[in-house]
Amino acid sequence: MTTVLVTGGAGYIGxxxxxALKAAGFTPVTYDSLITGWEDAVKFxxxxxxxxxxxxxxxxxFATYQPVAVMHFAALSQVGESxxxxxxxxxxxxxxxxxxxEAAVDAGxxxxxxxxxxxTYGEHxxxxxxxxxEQLPINAYGAxxxxxxxxxxxxxxxNGLDHVIFRYFNVAGGDPEGEVGEHHxxxxxxxxxxxxxxxxxxxxLTIFGTDYDTPDGTCIRDYVHVCDLVEAHVLxxxxxxxxxxxxxxxxxTGDGFSVREVIDRSRAVTNKDVPYEEGPRRAGDCTxxxxxxxxxxxxxxxxxxxxxxxxxxxxxxxxxRTGHYNK
Ligand code: UDP
Numbered sequence: 001m002t003t004v005l006v007t008g009g010a011g012y013i014g015x016x017x018x019x020a021l022k023a024a025g026f027t028p029v030t031y032d033s034l035i036t037g038w039e040d041a042v043k044f045x046x047x048x049x050x051x052x053x054x055x056x057x058x059x060x061x062f063a064t065y066q067p068v069a070v071m072h073f074a075a076l077s078q079v080g081e082s083x084x085x086x087x088x089x090x091x092x093x094x095x096x097x098x099x100x101x102e103a104a105v106d107a108g109x110x111x112x113x114x115x116x117x118x119x120t121y122g123e124h125x126x127x128x129x130x131x132x133x134e135q136l137p138i139n140a141y142g143a144x145x146x147x148x149x150x151x152x153x154x155x156x157x158x159n160g161l162d163h164v165i166f167r168y169f170n171v172a173g174g175d176p177e178g179e180v181g182e183h184h185x186x187x188x189x190x191x192x193x194x195x196x197x198x199x200x201x202x203x204x205l206t207i208f209g210t211d212y213d214t215p216d217g218t219c220i221r222d223y224v225h226v227c228d229l230v231e232a233h234v235l236x237x238x239x240x241x242x243x244x245x246x247x248x249x250x251x252x253t254g255d256g257f258s259v260r261e262v263i264d265r266s267r268a269v270t271n272k273d274v275p276y277e278e279g280p281r282r283a284g285d286c287t288x289x290x291x292x293x294x295x296x297x298x299x300x301x302x303x304x305x306x307x308x309x310x311x312x313x314x315x316x317x318x319x320x321r322t323g324h325y326n327k
Contacts, residue, residue, distance in 0.1 A: 001025065001026065001027045002025070002026050002027065002068050002069075002241075003026070003027045003028075003029055003065050003066065003067045003068060004021055004026050004027070004028050004029070004067055004068065004069045004070070004071055004237065005029050005031055005061065005062070005065065005067040005069070005070045005071070005104075005109075006018055006021070006028045006029065006030050006031065006045075006070075006071045006073065007031045007032065007052065007070070007071070007072045007073055007074035007100060008031075008032055008037065008072070008073030008074030008075065008115075009028060009029075009030025009031065009032055009037075009041075009042060009045075009047075009073070010030055010032035010034060010037025010038050010039060010041045010042050010047070011032065011036060011037040011038075011041070011073060011074070012171070012180075012181075012182045012183065012184065012226065013073050013115065013171060013226060013229065013230065014030070014032070014037070014071075014073035014074070015037075015038075015041040015042070015043070015044075015180040016174075016175060016180055016226045016227060016229075016230045017071060017073065017230040017233050017234075018030060018042070018043070018044040018045055019043070019044050019175065019179060019180060019230075020227070020230040020231060020233065020234050021044070021045075021071075021233075021234060021237075022044040022045060024234045026234075026237075027045050027046075028044055028045040028071075029045055029046045029047075029048060029061070029065045029067060030042045030045065030046070030047045030048065031048050031050050031058070031061055031074070032047070032048075032049065032050075032074060033049065033050065033051045033052070033074070034049060036076075036184065036185070038183060041180050041183075043179060043180070046065070048061045048064075051096070052074055052092065052096030052097065052099055052100050053091070053092075053095060053096050053099055054099075055099050055102075055103060058099065058100060058103040059103055059106070059107070062103055062104070062106075062107035062109070063107070066107070067107075067109065068109070068111065068241070069109060069110075069111035069112065069113065069237055069240060069241065070100065070104050070109055070111070070112050070113070071113045071233060071237065072097065072100060072112065072113065072114050072115060073115050074096070075092065075093045075096075075097075075115065075144075075145075076088055076089055076092050076093060076141070077117075077141060078141065078188050079119065079139045079141050079142075079282065079284045079285060080188065080282050080283065080284060081141075081188075082139050082140035082141035082144070082284065083139055083140060083283040083284040084283075086140035089140045089141055089143075089144040090140070090144055090147075093141075093144035093145065093147075093148065094144050094147045094148060094151075097114075097148040097151065098148075098151055101151060101152065101155055101161065104161070105155060105159045105161055109161070110160060110161060110162055110240075111161075111162050111163075111237065111240035111241060112152065112161055112162070112163040112164075112240075113163070113164045113166070113233055113236050113237055113240070114148065114149070114152060114163055114164070114165045114166070115145075115166060115168060116145045116146075116148070116149055116165050116166060116167045116168070116248075117141070117142060117145045117167055117168050118167050118168065118169045118222070118250070118252065118289045118291065119137055119139060119141055119142030119145065119286070119289070120135040120137050120142045120143075120145050120146040120149065120167060121133050121134075121135055121136065121137070121142075121167075121286075121289065122135070122136035122137045122138045122142065122286060123136070123138055123286050123287060124136075128292030128293075129250065129289065129290065129291055129292045129293070130250065130291075130292050130293035130295070131167070131248045131249065131250055131293055131295055133292075135149075138284060138286060139283075139284030139285075140284075141284070149165055149248075152165065152246075153246075156246050162240050162243075162245055162246050163240075163246050164236035164237075164239060164240055164246070164247055164248075164249065165246075165247075165248045165249070166229075166232060166233065166236065166248075166249050166250075166251050167248065167249070167250050167251065168224065168229065168251050168252075169221065169222035169223065169224055169250070169251060169252030169253075169289060169290070169291050170189075170190075170221040170222060170223045170224065170252075170289075171223075171224055171225075171226050171229055172189075172191045172223045172224070172225065172226065172312040172313075172316060173225040173226050173227065173306065173307075173311065173312035173313075173315040173316050174226060174315045174316055174318070174319040175226075175227065175315075175319070176227070176306075176315055178318060178319060178322060181315075181316070181319030181320075181322075182226070182316060182319065190205075190221075190259060190262060191223075191262065191266075191312065191313060191316050192316060192320065193205050194262065194263060194266055194274050194276075195266075195270075195313075195316060195317055195320045196320075197274055197275050197276065198266065198270050198272045198273075198274055198275075199320070199321070203275065204275040204276050204277050205263070205274055205275065205276040205277075206276070206277050206278075206279040207259050207260070207263075207276055207277070207278050207279060208259075208279055208280070208281055208282035208285060209279075209280060209281035209282065209285065210278045211281070212281075212287045212288075213287055214258055214287060214288060215258070216258050216260045216261070218258045218259035218260050219258065219259055219285055219286070219287060219288065220256040220257065220258045220287070220288040220289070220290060221256065221257060221288075221289055221290070222252035222253055222254065222255060222256055222257075222289060222290040222291050223253070223255075223257060223262075223307065223309060223312055224251055224252050224253055224304055224307050225304065225306040225307040225311060225312050225315070227306050227315075228251075228302075228303075228304040228305065228306050228307050229251055231302065232249065232251050232296055232300060232302045235296075235300040235301060235302055236249065236300060239299075239300060247299070249293075249295055249296040249299070249300065249302075250291040250292075250293040250295065250296065251291070251296055251302075251304075252290065252291025252293075253291070253304050253307045254290065254291050254292065254294070255290070256288060256290040257309060261309075262309065262313075263276060265309045265310065265313060266313050268310065269310060269313045269314050269317060270313070270317055
């Protein structure tokens, strides 16, 4: 069977990707430091513990499994933290990725799938965010991801490393079969925090800023279901293995939801009110990030069928109430 090295396979998106890869007939080998991941989320293939900054360990794992491709999820991904401790983001996300890319090239890998982010676009007034939009990140997280995109472009030219770059919008929801789900420690994302507040696991959700230039004053985001997102990765991998070459794809639905709208939608799913308070803006947050591209649909044949807000909250809530989440 065709082996794919999945960095961050013990994390939220990586573990869902491993499940999708296995279902598609690939063997996903997880490479994860477990700094933010969970070993018991590695259920769909072998596990190798290691850090991206450990070149010798990476070489060992490439030699053992000889993967045909790499799917690179492992990264720090908190906007707020990246504004407070940017060095962490440059070291882990940029130096770690460079190390991985060099190890992959030296091991003869020709196909690389990379998790990038809509945070690379930054603030654009009245501009449709498609793959050609100028990347002007306003936080260190987005800057670190844009830097890795540049590294990949250079290695693509110089070393024939074909790469698919996915710029994610906001990922939410969980595996409908409940085998894996979202579990960050500490949690910083809107939907899980909202569910924790609903169930009394925290006193309240704080809305970060109510004075944005949006209809209700709160930030607008485009939410995509994690299962749809990882299906796009399988399609992107096949695209590369079919020799179609390097390409960038936005992964979003094109529908924007404000923080207040997400809160309102949750009532219909949980039948409970969200205890919330209004707080100041979080440093680094863009006003509005909504995809304006259908390239993934038209070129990859991607259909984000599960990405309704109702479904994402429903799937997240089911996972949220399982014992695993409460570890
Ligand atoms: N948000 C919020 N309170 C929270 C967490 C997030 O108001 O406790 C807002 C945040 O400011 C942003 C949106 O919810 O506008 C989504 O944030 P999240 O951290 O989930 O994802 P990001 O957009 O940073 O990738």
